[in-house]
Amino acid sequence: MALSIADATTVTASINGTLFCTVNGSLGVNGSATPVFPNALVQLQCGGGNTVVASATTNSAGMFAINLNFNILGPSPVTLANLLGGRCRLRVATPLVSCNSTLPPGNLVSAPLRLIVTASNGLIIIFRFGTTGFTLTASN
Incomplete structure (x- = not known):
């Protein structure tokens, strides 16, 4: 029997990626050698006011992971x-400019x-996300 989202009590969301030190934070053209962006603060913003709900710092390889657990029935x-x-x-x-002046x-x-995959484990629904690619934005 398949577990539906309505049956689950806990949701786990995992957001992973690699940040590169480029004008758009993405891998270079044709996969060319591209420096990574270490020690960068990556924030997850949600809702109309872009509220920061979680954050992570990239490691020396430019990789980050944000993991969230919340009850689907409760406020979050x-x-x-x-x-x-x-x-x-x-x-x-x-x-x-912190990674390249x-x-x-x-x-x-x-x-x-970007949703990559979903899975279930008992009463837990697991969602794994990535990005569709970073783009340049104004600082405000």
């Missing part, structure tokens, strides 16, 4: 509807979430 600052409905995004709060000052990068 992050909701399944926001995660699945495109109302959450990743925003890198560390300015680009030739990149545009006063700009940040952000990315929408």
Whole structure:
């Protein structure tokens, strides 16, 4: 018997990715050698006011992981509807010039979430997200 979201009591959401030190935070053209962006603060923002609900710092390889656990029936600052409905995004709060002084000052990068896979484990539904690619945004 398949478990539905309505039957689950706990939701686990995992958001993983790699941040590169480029004008758009993504891998270089044709997979060319691209430096990573270590020690960058990556924030998960959700809702109309872009409230920061979780954050992580990239490691020396530019990788980050944000893990969330919340009860589907209880109040939570992050909701399944926001995660699945495109109302959450990743925003890198560390300015680009921190990894490369030739990149545009006063700009940040952000990315929408992309659902990669779902799974269930008892009464837990697991969602794994990545990004659709980072883009340059204004710092405000």
